[in-house]
Structures are given as C-alpha cells and as structure tokens.
Amino acid sequence: MSEAIYISGTGSYLPEKILTNQDIAKTVDTSNEWIVERTGIESRHIASEAETTSYMGFMAARAALADANLTSADVDMVILATMAPDMICPSTACIVQKLLGCRPIPAMDVGAACSGFMYILELARNFLLGSKNYKNILIIGSEKLSAMVDWEDRSTCVLFGDGAGAVIVSKGDHNGILDVFIGADGSGANLLTIPAGGSARPASEGTIKARNHYIKMDGREVFRNAIKYMGESINIILKRNDLTVDDVALVIPHQANMRIINMVAERANINRDRLFCNLNRRANTSAASIPIALNEAISSGKIKAGDLILLVAFGAGMTWGASIIKWK
Ligand SMILES: CC(C)(COP(=O)(O)OP(=O)(O)OC[C@H]1O[C@@H](n2cnc3c(N)ncnc32)[C@H](O)[C@@H]1OP(=O)(O)O)[C@@H](O)C(=O)NCCC(=O)NCCS
Structure with a gap:
C-alpha cells in the first residue's frame, strides 16, 4: 500500500490572560533578568477556570478543522497528548470528541509529556498507513500546566504556560509526513x-x-x-x-x-x-x-x-x- 499522509490543517488556542516575569516576581523570589537569562522566557499565557485542557483542545481543534476545510463529521479518530488532563478518568480526548460533536469515533489520550505531539503524530501516521478505516485523524496537544505547577517553587513555576495546538493528519495525495x-x-x-x-x-x-x-x-x-x-x-x-x-x-x-x-x-x-x-x-x-x-x-x-x-x-x-x- 503506497499511500501519502499529510497535514491538512493546523490550529491553536491561547488563553487571553498573560502573566509576565515581573508578575511572578511579585509572588516568588525571582526576577525578570534571571528568568530571561536562564530560560529566554518573558511571559506566558495562563488559562482561566473555564479554560480547561479539553476546552483549549476543542478550540484548537475547531481552528484546525476550519483550516483543513473539514467538519467534525470528517474526523475518524481523536488522539490527545497531555500531562494535564481534565481528570484522571475519563480521557480528555473523549471530552473533546463530545464538545466537537463527532460521530462515535475512537478517542484516546497519550502521555508522553513534552514529546507528546511527536508520539501522537507517529500514532496518527501509522493508523492511517495501516488501516483503510481512517482518513482524517485529529491530533491535539493541550496543556493547562498552570494547574500542575507549584506557584511557590521558583525553579519550576517560571517555566511553564498554558495553550493548545491541533493538527489534522489526513490520507491524500501529498506525501507530507515523511x-x-x-x-x-x-x-x-x-x-x-x-x-x-x-x-x-x-x-x-x-x-x-x-x-x-x-x-x-x-x-x-x-x-x-x-x-x-x-x-x-x-x-x-x-x-x-x-x-x-x-x-x-x-x-x-x-x-x-x-x-x-x-x-x-x-x-x-x-x-x-x-x-x-x-x-x-x-x-x-x-x-x-x-x-x-x-x-x-x-x-x-x-x-x-x-x-x-x-x-x-x-x-x-x-x-x-x-x-x-x-x-x-
Ligand atoms: C530550571 C533551570 C532554568 C534552572 O537553571 P540552572 O542554571 O540549572 O539553575 P540551578 O538549578 O543550577 O540553580 C541555580 C540557582 O538559581 C536559583 N533559582 C532557581 N530558580 C530561580 C528563579 N526562578 N529565580 C531566581 N533564582 C532561581 C536556584 O535556587 C539556585 O540557587 P542556589 O545556587 O542558591 O542554590 C534549568 O535547569 C532548566 O531550564 N532545566 C530544564 C528545565 C526544562 O526545560 N524542563 C522541561 C523539559 S521538557
């Protein structure tokens, strides 16, 4: 079977609220200079209570579907990578599937932390290459890390931010993902x-x-x-x-x-x-x-x-x- 797999759409979502290094320096013993010099980070987006990992993933997915000129009816599987799931059970992917109004297609989370997107890209690619049952797979990296960091620990709280990115991986005539x-x-x-x-x-x-x-x-x-x-x-x-x-x-x-x-x-x-x-x-x-x-x-x-x-x-x-x- 020689089929081509490509990225047919991309989208992202970032919470509106921005937290600067100066803001963090008001609550823990750090400084803008230290954070910029050691990490290159100046500010990060921070989710509100309503901006859950599933909600941000859903918003990024909607944007990716629009970019691919597809609708949720075209999605054959949802795979979501996160280390900040809405809850331990059920998977955040199932919640996104429901928010999108997909058919009863498979939905699952993958835990590979910051490498999660590479893992779900490889999974999507192989599901598409290995089965005639899937044409478009929605893969999402979504993280509400502000809920997982210790805001009293200066060595970690300065490093992370919230947001989501989504990609539609499709079977087609472009040999995109080599x-x-x-x-x-x-x-x-x-x-x-x-x-x-x-x-x-x-x-x-x-x-x-x-x-x-x-x-x-x-x-x-x-x-x-x-x-x-x-x-x-x-x-x-x-x-x-x-x-x-x-x-x-x-x-x-x-x-x-x-x-x-x-x-x-x-x-x-x-x-x-x-x-x-x-x-x-x-x-x-x-x-x-x-x-x-x-x-x-x-x-x-x-x-x-x-x-x-x-x-x-x-x-x-x-x-x-x-x-x-x-x-x-
Ligand atoms: C966290 C990180 C920035 C710390 O930088 P570092 O140069 O290794 O600094 P150290 O951990 O050696 O700490 C040096 C000093 O800075 C202090 N420090 C740590 N965080 C600080 C902060 N936000 N502000 C000011 N001082 C800080 C430490 O307490 C330590 O003080 P001490 O010498 O009095 O004990 C760096 O180790 C790093 O980026 N690691 C990778 C983290 C990462 O990317 N994780 C995700 C991977 S996917």
Whole structure:
C-alpha cells in the first residue's frame, strides 16, 4: 500500500490572560533578568477556570478543522497528548470528541509529556498507513500546566504556560509526513514527575501538605538530557532519510528553554535564521508547544510549499522524538 499522509490543517488556542516575569516576581523570589537569562522566557499565557485542557483542545481543534476545510463529521479518530488532563478518568480526548460533536469515533489520550505531539503524530501516521478505516485523524496537544505547577517553587513555576495546538493528519495525495522517530528511556522517569494523585500515591492530607500534586523537576539533569536526546533525534531522523541539516528549511524545536534550543542548534549546525522560536511569549506548553509553534510558523509565512520542516522534542519519561515534514 503506497499511500501519502499529510497535514491538512493546523490550529491553536491561547488563553487571553498573560502573566509576565515581573508578575511572578511579585509572588516568588525571582526576577525578570534571571528568568530571561536562564530560560529566554518573558511571559506566558495562563488559562482561566473555564479554560480547561479539553476546552483549549476543542478550540484548537475547531481552528484546525476550519483550516483543513473539514467538519467534525470528517474526523475518524481523536488522539490527545497531555500531562494535564481534565481528570484522571475519563480521557480528555473523549471530552473533546463530545464538545466537537463527532460521530462515535475512537478517542484516546497519550502521555508522553513534552514529546507528546511527536508520539501522537507517529500514532496518527501509522493508523492511517495501516488501516483503510481512517482518513482524517485529529491530533491535539493541550496543556493547562498552570494547574500542575507549584506557584511557590521558583525553579519550576517560571517555566511553564498554558495553550493548545491541533493538527489534522489526513490520507491524500501529498506525501507530507515523511518520517517520525520516537524513543523513551524510563530510567529517567524520576527526573520530572507529578508524584501524587495516581494510584501509587493517592491524594491524602500528607500528599497535599508535601505539595506532591505539583510538578517536581531535577532541572539540571533534564537540561542535560534534553540536549543529548534532541541532538540524537535530529541525527537519527536526518540520517535515515538521507538528508543533511542543510536540506531543512525550518526547525521547530520543543519550546522549553532558549539555552537548550541554542545548544542543540549549535551542535547540529542549525543556523539561527532556520530556527522557529516563540518561547519568549509562550513559555513551555509541553505537548502543545510544537503544534502551537507550527501553526504560528505557518500563519507568519515562515513555511513555503515544498519546504522540509524538522520537528524535534524532549520530555519527561524520558521521552523524545523528531519528524521530517515536506510542506504541501
Ligand atoms: C530550571 C533551570 C532554568 C534552572 O537553571 P540552572 O542554571 O540549572 O539553575 P540551578 O538549578 O543550577 O540553580 C541555580 C540557582 O538559581 C536559583 N533559582 C532557581 N530558580 C530561580 C528563579 N526562578 N529565580 C531566581 N533564582 C532561581 C536556584 O535556587 C539556585 O540557587 P542556589 O545556587 O542558591 O542554590 C534549568 O535547569 C532548566 O531550564 N532545566 C530544564 C528545565 C526544562 O526545560 N524542563 C522541561 C523539559 S521538557
């Protein structure tokens, strides 16, 4: 079966409220200068109570469907990546499916933290390649991380933001998604966690007092591994597609930290003008970061027909991945 899989539409949603570094410096011992110098982040979007992960995902999905000239009736599956689901059960994807008014099509969540978008892209691609039952798969990265960070922990609360990005992956005549590579190493599972609230450590007075329902991170180790695995992912995906970095028009890295992005780019010989970054205004939106950035790169005219785009991500787990897309 030689079928082509391509991106037929993209969309994103960002909450209206913006929280600046200066705003955060009013509540924890930090400064705009420290945050900008160590991360490149200046501000981030923060969801209201009504802007849940499902709602933001739904809004991004609606925009992606409109961009693809499709309706919810055309969607054959919903896959949503998040580390901030509305609740542990049911999946946030089922809630989005209902909000969109889809047919009773399959809907599921995938947990791969900040690499989530690479994982759901690979899943969608393989469902489409391997089955005649699906034509359009809606994939969404949506994150209300403001609900998961400890606003008393200055080493993490400055890093994250809220938002959603959605992509329609379709079967068609464009050979858009040339390849996706994903990987994981569970030996680094302890480096970035939300320790309590699952079945291993259910919610209790003790877990709440210990603030164990919030993100805990070994920043330095995450930093080191992000550079290592994003670099390796780039090398693997280029090599197995007989490409060099010079063939790529635009690189869209996971937006976690400007120092990570710069070091990865330097090691891979990627020129600054071929890097898409919106981290300064979005912060780290985990699984939503790449689809939001992709949508912004398209709408700002940074991607032209025929361009090769390289996506690359790293996240908790540890997880990582990369993709090469030939723009339609
Ligand atoms: C979190 C991160 C910015 C910290 O930067 P760093 O240069 O590693 O800083 P360190 O953790 O070594 O801390 C240095 C000092 O800054 C302090 N510090 C931490 N956060 C601070 C903040 N927001 N404001 C001011 N000082 C801060 C620390 O307490 C420490 O102080 P000490 O030396 O008195 O103990 C960095 O480790 C990082 O970005 N890691 C990757 C995080 C990430 O991207 N995660 C998601 C991946 S998908």
